[in-house]
Amino acid sequence: MAIHPLWTDDYWLLIVQLYQKSPAGVKSEYSRPVVDLALELHIPPKTLQEQMVALEEHATPSLQRLWDTYAENPRRLARDVKRLRQMAGFGLGNAFYSGMDMTLPFEHDYLPIDAEQKLTPVMLTIILSLYFQLMTNTMVSETPEVQDMARLLGLKPEEVVDVLKIYQTFDPILKREPLPHSPLNDEAKQVWQRYSNEAPEVLTTTVERLKEYFKGCA
Incomplete structure (x- = not known):
């Protein structure tokens, strides 16, 4: 699966939080939580859904470790997600493409x-x-x-x-x-x-x- 150029491994924390949002499980790419996160990250909803599937399958050893660390520790997950969102440049990956129109079709549709x-x-x-x-x-x-x-x-x-x-x-x-x-x-x-x-x-x-x-x- 090709990963979007703005994806960073730090975003896995957001995928865990998204997956665990009630009802827990892989969310539809058209659901509000997925679309809203996609708009925040400038990454298509389909990509985020595919990442949730990979998380659910514990597709790699690193994802298994991620799951073991956070799945049963919602307070730690919430703390680290909050810290991630406070980082300079979070959700502004398209700033690297200054001067170019990087608006994706899905963003246009929902804005x-x-x-x-x-x-x-x-x-x-x-x-x-x-x-x-x-x-x-x-x-x-x-x-x-x-x-x-x-x-x-x-x-x-x-x-x-x-x-x-x-x-x-x-x-x-x-x-x-x-x-x-x-x-x-x-x-x-x-x-x-x-x-x-x-x-x-x-x-x-x-x-x-x-x-x-x-x-x-x-």
Whole structure:
């Protein structure tokens, strides 16, 4: 398995802590704890999940020693993780690439589109799945499915409706007038173009995975 260039063996402590987070075990790459740690380290969630698998299998003698040292000593683990996070440069590995855009695709997907709002490309993707489930006249804040979506994503129903209205402008059947260019409109258009020509199950499967990040936080 190729290791990400920003990985350091010090991060194994974080993998132990992540693995032991209730319920203990290997976490999905789409779960909030994995994604949040990935954003912190600038390392893809899939890599962190693979490291959890290696830890669970005690794949090397050093991992076995790590497990023996920390698995039954949560206080020591918490202390050493705290010390690690206080180290100069922690989570700033991409500083070594100063002047280069090192934003990874997964980071782009989970970060706010701009400073003016909290909507992310992941949220836009999930709302797109709702768009294809509703009739146009039900894309209003009073619709239960809209309210459920807002609750899941931590948004107001009106914010979900605003995104649904943006998608209406891309729908060739509706022939709505296009909206002015803006970071939100442009990102929504990219999401629309990514999935509108795919088989419906592609979007459905993707959204079911992405929803893992929000479950338990609604």
